[in-house]
Amino acid sequence: xxxxxxxxxxxxxxxxxxxxxxxxxxxxxxxxxxxxxxxxxxxxxxxxxxxxxxxxxxxxxxxxxxxxxxxxxxxxxxxxxxxxxxxxxxxxxxxxxxxxxxxxxxxxxxxxxxxxxxxxxxxxxxxxxxxxxxxxxxxxxxxxxxxxxxxxxxxxxxxxxxxxxxxxxxxxxxxxxxxxxxxxxxxxxxxxxxxxxxxxxxxxxxxxxxxxxxxxxxxxxxxxxxxxxxxxxx
Amino acid sequence: xxxxxxxxxxxxxxxxxxxxxxxxxxxxxxxxxxxxxxxxxxxxxxxxxxxxxxxxxxxxxxxxxxxxxxxxxxxxxxxxxxxxxxxxxxxxxxxxxxxxxxxxxxxxxxxxxx
Numbered sequence: 499x500x501x502x503x504x505x506x507x508x509x510x511x512x513x514x515x516x517x518x519x520x521x522x523x524x525x526x527x528x529x530x531x532x533x534x535x536x537x538x539x540x541x542x543x544x545x546x547x548x549x550x551x552x553x554x555x556x557x558x559x560x561x562x563x564x565x566x567x568x569x570x571x572x573x574x575x576x577x578x579x580x581x582x583x584x585x586x587x588x589x590x591x592x593x594x595x596x597x598x599x600x601x602x603x604x605x606x607x608x609x610x611x612x613x614x615x616x617x618x619x620x621x622x623x624x625x626x627x628x629x630x631x632x633x634x635x636x637x638x639x640x641x642x643x644x645x646x647x648x649x650x651x652x653x654x655x656x657x658x659x660x661x662x663x664x665x666x667x668x669x670x671x672x673x674x675x676x677x678x679x680x681x682x683x684x685x686x687x688x689x690x691x692x693x694x695x696x697x698x699x700x701x702x703x704x705x706x707x708x709x710x711x712x713x714x715x716x717x718x719x720x721x722x723x724x725x726x727x728x729x730x731x732x
Numbered sequence: 733x734x735x736x737x738x739x740x741x742x743x744x745x746x747x748x749x750x751x752x753x754x755x756x757x758x759x760x761x762x763x764x765x766x767x768x769x770x771x772x773x774x775x776x777x778x779x780x781x782x783x784x785x786x787x788x789x790x791x792x793x794x795x796x797x798x799x800x801x802x803x804x805x806x807x808x809x810x811x812x813x814x815x816x817x818x819x820x821x822x823x824x825x826x827x828x829x830x831x832x833x834x835x836x837x838x839x840x841x842x843x844x845x846x
Contacts, residue, residue, distance in 0.1 A: 691733075692744055698748050724748070728749065
């Protein structure tokens, strides 16, 4: 199989380039893209990419495969290969450190901004803060985010304003704490989001939904935040 | 909280609401105007009499102001997306604002000068 992979080593290359490599795929097997990268690294040990759990849990190997972001470890080559070819690029919109490794600082800065931890001013109970099964259900589809950055780096609003627009991943997490019955900082959280960039730069094109490897729906969460902001303002 | 001195209403929710309400006003006005052009052909005297009515002038002024606000928020968004140099962006935004203000005042003059 022909794999065209983005290469860039700032110590060696002046500009990034695409390297075409022929990789022998064992007959009768539908490997994951990450396995193909492992075969590729055997041929060329200078090839750099991130990986850890290799089962879609850690979110390390987010990359752009034939034009669509996803996790290399849970994407079979049969799902991405076109005419027997795979084009692998780093996640778009973030600075490239080397080959497929991107600098995620901007992404994490936005995550930090939404204060992704439970805030509760009431005295802590002796055991734990209880939550009804109905209230717990509201967190489904939100808490599963693994911060792989596939969604935010597929979002043009995040490309143009990565320092100002929180992005789909951060906003999904923001809503996860806004809707949590145990969190009492709802007003402060909403006040911090009510500007023309943080939430409202979302134009609802739903690239985030189409690429999320965990099948989550950040656009829906953003819609809920928008409704909360509008209700707060009326 | 990301602050910006150049946006319309200081708040994302406010800008969002203005954008939606002005869009509805513009849609209704456009349908009304296109309907008139296609289904009630008029000569100059007819149009002149129609736009001599205070209600039509108020409706048109409403559409004009809605257009000004809608265009400002829209172009402000576009310029903040694509123009990264602060000075160039400010000049572009000032240009857009001036043109829109010019059109609104000119529109008022036309509406009440007929």
